[in-house]
Amino acid sequence: MAAVNKPAEDGSSFSSKVINIVFVTLLLDLLGFTLILPLLPSILDHYAQTGDGVYQSLQSVVDWFREAVGIPMEKKYNTVLFGGLIGSLFSLLQFLSSPVTGALSDRHGRRPMLLLTTLGLVCSYAIWAVSRSFGMFLLFRVIGGICKGNVSLCTAxxxxxxxxxxxxxxxAMIGVAFSLGFTVGPLMGAYFALGSRATGIVFYQTPALLALAFSVADLLFVWAAMPETLTKDAKASSSSGFGDPGDLLNPLSLFHFSAVIRTRDPPPRERMQKLQALGLVYFCYLFLFSGLEFTLSFLTHQRFNFTSMQQGKMFFFIGVIMASIQGGYARRIKPGQHIRAVRVAIMSLVPAFVLIGLSWNVTMLYVGxxxxxxxxxxxxxxxxTLVSDHGTANQKGTVMGILRSLGALARALGPVASSSVYWIAGAQVCFLLTAASFIIPLVLLRRARSLKEE
Known part of the structure; x- marks a missing residue:
């Protein structure tokens, strides 16, 4: 068992060990999390056919939104929209829980909180494995959303x-874990769902049991291998309480990183201004990016008549490129060059979404x-990486938890806003307008770069 409260050694061997452990921990977590992604349309269809009462109640809400924004009454669009709204619920729960999880890790340590959140995920997957109603399925998603603190804890x-x-x-290795998880996990979920159908059991039960196995393995791995990286001195200097709970739950307070300001050792004003600017860049980028990510499924359905298999191949293509770049270029970016790299990457999204929005063939789509x-x-x-440089040793969990929360809020709101524009104004207007809107995070990024720190 890894020793708790082991001081972080300065040697590169300890850092490499921690990075490798974090990579395996997140990969196991994300493999379990992404197994459900290709199954979600079939799961929704399954509960629609059974006449589940909870499903029918929520379907009326989806129908109201569909009619309000003009989405055609077609099964494939309804499934994408219903799944997106469930995803928004998951993100809203992460928005609420991530800052609290991060602040608790500043008080009690990263390892205990990682064990606790992973145990919560084990319980959620167990509920999914035995669920036979949409209400139980939603309970699984709610518990998972509340306990999905592994990413913010691993970044801390x-x-x-x-x-x-x-x-x-x-x-960068956290990014690689994400890319591999979102590339391999959905393929595994689809494969084992087919195997479940062949044996005559409920099609999602084998993937659910596999997700449970991944989460149990993750729990055991964290317990056996993960060292405590928050030193005893940092714990001792941490505030004895949360202060104002609104600092961790109020969106305006989160954008201002108020929970970091109202501590015994607040960062200098200039550093806080830069942290706030970076938080705004992160939110704006993910708001625009997640919205286009969601409407991409509408576009490929509508314009190219993509099947589920073609959708899977498309996301596999995306995942392979991301993993290659993160494993090669991203992890070699030198300190001091990160803002420049982010600026170049965001600028590349302008032609990307112009090409996707105007694409008249699959080749043009794939270039975008x-x-x-x-x-x-x-x-x-x-x-x-830029945000992780801010805050004292006993504030890292709070800082990274707030950043993760802002991202979750963006992922909850972005798909709703983009799908509304997509169906009211059309695909081309939606993609071109969003491409032009990336000027906002670019301006904010320039402001963050211009701020001098003490």
């Missing part, structure tokens, strides 16, 4: 590392997707 663990180069490499994948591989890891 990497932020604890003393060497800037190690932190940069760690954030290649640029899209490049930006997706760079922006979040680099912004996470």
């Amino acid at each position: 663990i990497v932020a604890d590392l003393p060497c800037p180069k190690a932190r940069n490499r760690g954030m 997707l290649a640029l899209y994948s490049f930006a997706a591989a760079i922006v979040v890891p680099c912004l996470s």
Whole structure:
């Protein structure tokens, strides 16, 4: 069992060990999380056919929104929209829980909170495995959304590392874990669902049991291998309470990082201004990016009549490019070059979404997707590295938890806003308008770069 409260050693061997453990931890977590992604349309169809009462109640809400924005009454669009709204619920729960999880890790340590959140995920997957109603399925998603603190905790663990180069490499490896998880996990989910159908059991039960197995393995791995990276001195200097709970739940307070300001050792004003600017860049980028990510499924259905298999191949293409860039270029970005890398990546999204929005053939679509994948591989890891430089040792969990919360809020709101524009004004207007809107995070990024720190 790994020793708790082990001080973070300065040696590169300890940093490399932590990064490798974080990579395996997140990969196991994300493999379990992404197994459901290709199954969600079939799961929704399954509960629609059974006449489940909870499903029918929520369907009326989806129908109201569909009629309000003019989405055609077609099964494939209804499924994408219903799934997107469930995804927004999941993101809203992460928005609420991530800052609290991060603040608790500043008080009690990263390892105990990681064990607790992973145990919560084990319980959620167990509920999914035995669920036979849509109400139980929603309970599984709610518990999972509340307990999905592994990402913010792992970024806080990497932020604890003393060497800037190690932190940069760690954030890039977190990105690689995401890319691999979102590439391999859905394929595994689809494969084992087919196997379940062949044996005559409910098609999602084998993937659910596999997700449970991944989460149990993750729990055991964290318990056996994960060291405590928050030092005893940092714990001792941490505030004895949360202060104002609104600092961790109020969106305006989160944008201002108020929970970091109202501590015994607040950062200098100039550093807080830069942190706030980076938080705004992160939110604006993910708001625009997640909205287009969601409407991409509408576009490929509507314009190219993509089947589920073609959709899967498209996301596999995206995942392979992202993993290649994160494993090669992103982790070698030198300290001081991250803002420049983010600027180049966001600028590449302008032609990416113009090409996707105007695409009249699949080749043009995939050229746009290649640029899209490049930006997706760079922006979040680099912004996470920049933000991890802010805050004292006993504030890293709070800082990274707030950043994760802002991202979850963006992912909850972005798909609703973009799908509304898509169906009211059309695909081309939606993609071109969003491409032009990336000027907003670019201006904010320029402001963040111009701020001088003490």
